[in-house]
Amino acid sequence: MESPKTIIKVDNLQTSFYTDKGEVKAVDGVSFEIPSGKTLGIVGESGSGKSITSLSVMRLIQDPGKIKGGQILFNGENLLDKSEAQMRRIRGNQISMIFQEPMTSLNPVFTVGDQIAEAYMIHEGKSKKEALRKALDMLKLVGIPSPEQRLKQYPHELSGGMRQRVMIAIALACNPELLIADEPTTALDVTIQAQILRLINNLQEELGMSVMLITHDLGVVAETCDYVAVMYAGKVVEYADVETLFESPKHPYTVGLLKSLPRHDIDQEGELEVIKGMVPTPDNLPKGCRFAPRCPFASDICADRLPELDELEDNSQVRCWIYTDEWDGKSGVSVKDDYGTFASKES
């Protein structure tokens, strides 16, 4: 599916942390792109590398971490070639980011108004007065009641949902082309989460920006994203548009995740399907496919060699030997339909 314009294209991104124990490959050859105006969801569990991917795009990786390879093409320009001064002009202006915990990302000693106004003063060279007026407009845009009063308040005087709205106001102040949202609603209650997700969606349409949403919640992905990348142990294991991913998930990890999710909207009798074992630690990755030790379908080749991310007929991409000619396991398996049978046979 070739869309008219790609806002960002990440190609073979590699980010490692150099610790006493040696190199830890947190992000290991991640590639994806986001068409302009669309939302890409990056899902994965703790340690999958999803947050490090987003921080890498912002060039916010700190010692002992290092981006050691790949390309991040933003509007065709490689962000990895930019100087720190150039990056500072891009951050908060063309690419903005919001984090999970709004309390720790807001400055507790400045008022809400000052913090939003700062963006206008730095990036657009506005006067304080003018910047504060624009800050007020932003608070109105993100739906904060009595914005004139809120402008003069400090972060601790606001509720969690309000703080996240303020974070969004700061992030969107300079009309960025790309918003990176790292678990933006994870710390919020569901009714507030629904408000914030709708707000992001509405603002996206209004302002025409693209969104990269990092989350562990498949429900949030289904409701807000156009495309999805599933990450596992530093690699993308599946990439598809949202309908395809949920309707016909390909990778055994994606299928396992979907099946192990307790649902509030349908009856699931008996036990939940589980993915056995644990996520491998990045300093002790399996030699072949990283999911092989936990995969109910795993065969000889899986333990031996790492599969590539290959494109299938329905335009989705999957990193799994089952979909290749080299597959040496049982033929004719359907990962989606046979997952339960294979998983139970094993235990």
Place this chain on the structure above:
Amino acid sequence: MTTELLQVKNLKQYFPIKGGLLGRKINDVKAVDDISFSIKAGETLSIVGESGCGKSTTGRAILRLDEPTAGEIHFQGDDLLSLNKKEMRKKRKDLQIIFQDPYASINPRQTVRQVLNEAMEIQNVLPKEQRYDRMIELLETVGLGPDKLDRFPHEFSGGQRQRIGIARALAVDPKLIICDESVSALDVSIQAQVLNLLKKLQREFDLTYLFISHDLGVVRHISDRVVVMYLGKIVEIGDKKSLFDNPKHPYTKTLLSAIPVPDPKRKKDQIILKGDVPSPIDPPTGCRFHTRCPFATERCVTEVPELRNTTGMKNGHESACHYIEEIESGEMKPKY
């Protein structure tokens, strides 16, 4: 067998707010405000609600980790609130709790052996010489190998640590286990493992669970009956099926509709509430949900609704709303 293991009657838990020059009490946080429910032996009752609704406070009050302000808590015939400290400590053998954060609830300086031994020693459940065998058995029960006995908490992953928390609770052979957001900190794939384990243990050891969670998916999976709380009050109670398939309280409906469903084709009519949960220091008068409820009228502002069952509701399913019938028939329309 439908004997009631635990009965909570008119439980209130207020936390004083001190202030002023003399540090006198100036107000209360009404965390739990007059709630009643009971749990049958062998069932799983869940309490759901958002932050600040009083669900965790309820669990802590039952164990008397905080001293309740008023009410009665009957456990197998005894009123827990009338027991003295020593008697209560003995009772805790039958009433255990598993917390959300296994990192914070296990002493980092103790090995698994010490953690389990301490639990058995305090409650004096087994003579010393039999404890080792019991510990190995417990580890096996929760799916950890015997080689883990002399390890420290930091050597385990989050899921494994939660298993240690479960083993510690089981060590004293409890009857009721309060699970306070016990799987909330875990990744989905690990969460499913722990949920299955809890279900298995319930069958094996005839356990009764009070399951406190904000996650309605988890609650639907594990519960027999569900209590929905909002700002210190029960707004709806019922068996799982009625509550999820036939919710009656506008708050329950909103809560269910707000949860994202992992199915992009199901575009549902989401009810999006305005505003935040009000403060429990000065909760709204009448029905506490009236400030956010799309159906609220003058009556909701002044009159506190009682839990009630009406036509079209299964036995035991109750909702605290003045307008169950009118909303159901479509006579009252939401004002968005």
